[in-house]
Amino acid sequence: MTATLEQRLDAFRRLDDAKLTFARRDWFPGTSGNLSIKIQNEPLQFAVTASGKDKTKLSPEDYLVVDRDSRPVDATSLKPSAETLIHAVVYQKFPQAGACFHVHTVWNNLISELYFGQRAFSIQGQELIKGLGIWEENARITVPIVENFADIPTLAAAIEKVITPEIPGVLIRNHGIYAWGGNDFEAKRHLEAFEFLFEYHARWLQLRQAVVSTTTN
Numbered sequence: 001m002t003a004t005l006e007q008r009l010d011a012f013r014r015l016d017d018a019k020l021t022f023a024r025r026d027w028f029p030g031t032s033g034n035l036s037i038k039i040q041n042e043p044l045q046f047a048v049t050a051s052g053k054d055k056t057k058l059s060p061e062d063y064l065v066v067d068r069d070s071r072p073v074d075a076t077s078l079k080p081s082a083e084t085l086i087h088a089v090v091y092q093k094f095p096q097a098g099a100c101f102h103v104h105t106v107w108n109n110l111i112s113e114l115y116f117g118q119r120a121f122s123i124q125g126q127e128l129i130k131g132l133g134i135w136e137e138n139a140r141i142t143v144p145i146v147e148n149f150a151d152i153p154t155l156a157a158a159i160e161k162v163i164t165p166e167i168p169g170v171l172i173r174n175h176g177i178y179a180w181g182g183n184d185f186e187a188k189r190h191l192e193a194f195e196f197l198f199e200y201h202a203r204w205l206q207l208r209q210a211v212v213s214t215t216t217n
Ligand SMILES: CSC[C@@H](O)[C@@H](O)C(=O)COP(=O)(O)O
Pocket: 030, 031, 032, 033, 034, 049, 050, 051, 052, 053, 080, 081, 082, 083, 102
């Protein structure tokens, strides 16, 4: 069965909302980033951003519906995001995921490079960890980091290997983050929580260094 027109339009409208919200935060520099919302699991079909578009704008040619192999479901001149395969991997590994958002920010890039040696970034005792749906007191989370392979099937396979149901996101070294959730509301909340934690941690390191320098001089 293929997605109905109503389902497509609903997914496109939700993608418009998410896109404009993230664009206001400058989360799509240089046309980077891609977004998807799942329409159905069996067979997998999801709406995804078209490749190379200015994601700060809306146009009638922003999204298309693709299948598990990243192939457009309808005849179209639009090209799906170059990174569509990563969305497909997330939906196939976690059938309960309903939306997947990818942004490049300075903070997620800094954290991904700083902690690439450990292949993971960990943080503990931050209230915003609850934004990831983790409510235990003084929780510690660990976000996996993968190499930024230029070959997308290689990158998608590396991501597939490290993502877990506990942590709804993965960092790609000096590239960006993929975050997902049960629906677009939850994926947005997860993405915002991750970005807060990255920025907090990077700023904390800077501030701590500044304080150490002034007290030792
Ligand atoms: C223009 S730099 C970013 C791209 O190389 C890519 O990483 C990205 O996020 C956007 O690709 P796209 O094909 O538009 O979805």
